[in-house]
Amino acid sequence: MERSIFMKSIAAPLGLILFLTSIGLAISFAFPQRSKAAVVKSSAAFSLFEQRVKKPSSLSLAQATLVNRIDEMTLAEANLAVLHLENALKAYLPTAIKRMNTPAIQQDIKDIYTPGMSMVLARSKVKQSQTRVVLQDLTAMDYKLVLGGGRFYPIIQYKSFKVFKPYVSKDLQAYIELMATESEQPSAVNGTLLINWYKVIERAMAYEDFLSTYKSSNRTIAIKEAYNVAKEYVFNGTQNSPLFDKITQVMSEEAAIAYENTLSEAGPEQIEASPLLIQLEEFLMLLEKNGDKKTQAVKDFLKSI
Structure with missing residues (x-):
């Protein structure tokens, strides 16, 4: 040739x-050390978010807090909150994958799935209550439903992170864009x-x-x-x-x-x-x-x- x-x-x-x-x-937080006084004066919105993001059971509430109240946070708090949210979603992802990866749930989704179907739409169409519960939980956490190798599994839906861009530093804005591009089209x-x-x-x-x-x-x-x-x-x-x-x-x-x-x-x-x-x-x-x-x-x- x-x-x-x-x-x-x-x-x-x-x-x-x-x-x-x-x-x-294995992620370290590269932010300037804050004094004890600064920690004490953390915004109410940031404190509430931190309280909720630590538990999978309140992860969806943490997301809602960040979406609705990130404008009440300082730049440093907003940066840290977005990073903590991503970390929490990553930490729970293996469990989310395991919950979805059962023969009954896989078949239930397969029976109703069409290419590009969202998690929320799949939840509304599946027939088994167990599947509906799993998809409801993952929908609340804002995971995305994907199909690969004949299996259905969740991934982090970085597109939803774009709402945080006006409140975080330039590098995190760029990071969110890169990750959103990859999650929307792997x-x-x-x-x-x-x-x-x-x-x-x-x-x-x-x-x-x-x-x-x-x-x-x-x-x-x-x-x-x-x-x-x-x-x-x-x-x-x-x-x-x-x-x-x-x-x-x-x-x-x-x-x-x-x-x-x-x-x-x-x-x-x-x-x-x-x-x-x-x-x-x-x-x-x-x-x-x-x-x-x-x-x-x-x-x-x-x-x-």
């Missing part, structure tokens, strides 16, 4: 992997890409930009994990959507077109400022010298990045 055939074409932003790899709760599920190659590189660039812009953000570690996954997709694809054909070892023509167009649109200045784009440019040049195939030289390059 000659590079010349990779002509510019028109085509069109954690996947589920993002959420599953970040379920862990990059991949069960080893299959669900987005095109333009968006594969676009999302990796978005994560890289966050890491470059917000070096001391509380969510740097989470975005770094997402970036590493996205970068793996860029240079290797996934198990069921590989970048190189498993038999011929030739690179996907669609990916090559998307990557070349991305570099062309970025231009020298943006490429120079992005380690990812520099590597991508070197990658394409090496492939051109190797007939667009995953030769040993290409494998060695991939190991080095």
